[in-house]
Amino acid sequence: MALDADQITVTFAARGLRLTRQRRAVLDAVAEASASVSPVQVFDAAREHCPELGLTTVYRTLELLSEIGALRRVHGPDHCEAFVPASAAHGHTVVCSRCGQVVEFTDCDMQAVVDAAVRQTGYRITEHFLQLSGECPACGERAGRPQRPAGDGA
Amino acid sequence: MALDADQITVTFAARGLRLTRQRRAVLDAVAEASASVSPVQVFDAAREHCPELGLTTVYRTLELLSEIGALRRVHGPDHCEAFVPASAAHGHTVVCSRCGQVVEFTDCDMQAVVDAAVRQTGYRITEHFLQLSGECPACGERAGRPQRPAGDGA
DNA sequence: TCTGAAACTGAAAACCGTTTTCAGTTTCGC
DNA sequence: GCGAAACTGAAAACGGTTTTCAGTTTCAGA
Secondary structure, X not given: OXXXXXXXXXXXXXXXXXXXXXXXXXXXXXXXXXXXXXXXXXXXXXXXXXXXOOHHHHHHHHHHHHHOOOEEEEOOOOOOOEEEEOOOOOOEEEEEOOOOEEEEEOOOOOXXXXXXXXXXXXXXXXXXXXXXXXXXXXXXXXXXXXXXXXXXXX | OOOOHHHHHHHHHHOOOOOOHHHXXXXXXHHHOOEOEOXXXXXXHHHOOOOXXXXXXXXXXXXXXXXXXXXXXXXXXXXXXXXXXXXXOOOEEEEEOOOOEEEEEOOOOXXXXXXXXXXXXXXXXXXXXXXXXXXXXXXXHHOOOOOOOOOOOO
């Protein structure tokens, strides 16, 4: 689900929830962010539109929004708890380790990997969490590195 | 790198570090764990062999061990900061969402997925973090579910 | 052996992000 | 209007992690 306020209003209403001014401010703050944002960053950004907003409300709203699938939590090997808008399609995030810029990519075929894991471990696998990190094109160029499209997994 | 004390002693020595009794206790505690363990769980377990061990030392040691690659941090969409021994080979972890049991699987071909991401996003991808979760065979049976080897990605 | 330097330690305090509590406010259906 | 329920922010509580600090252990070299 994307961050479409109307759509979210409807989803909220179906649960007896309301899209208040404060929640709207939180939503906008995440939507406008070009990179993943932490609760405190959301708080700061949202307060520009809604100065009386409290941090408590930010936490509660982020929780709600990720519950209904409007936001996605992103984690890295070292840091936790940042949020990005979730696109409509199922996707995974790629985070730039220099500038924090996040993009999603959807053209992924994890099924083969998941199947291999099932075969090898006997687990019934219900979820996968994949996050890629590296360097975005802009940072790559800034660092004077010619774009070379090769990746190595860790 | 596996949790081979001799190997770790050598790696430590190369950095001017020592594998003390306390560090050894931490190492053993993680090695013996059949599931991922949090710092506090390590603390509790390690104290059985080394009662005067402090939590500070546990944190410092876990940090050190994961720095040299002897441990792997595992994260899930909701929780953070647990550790498992890293196997010698490059592998990913599969965590049972019922009992916390962790296994690694190594027969993974993430390259195709990474390549697709590179093509689609233009990022130079240097790391990937993949974690699968689901139900281990034991929990599946305990829940009266016949083992069916199919997975669905999230 | 001593000796000095550096690594290492645990307890306590500090820190910091998150959650809970609580009393008050807003919204909505009637 | 009115009452119920959703919602709010401030402050307190909470819990995990990191820092500080003074003391201990280890090790290389004299």
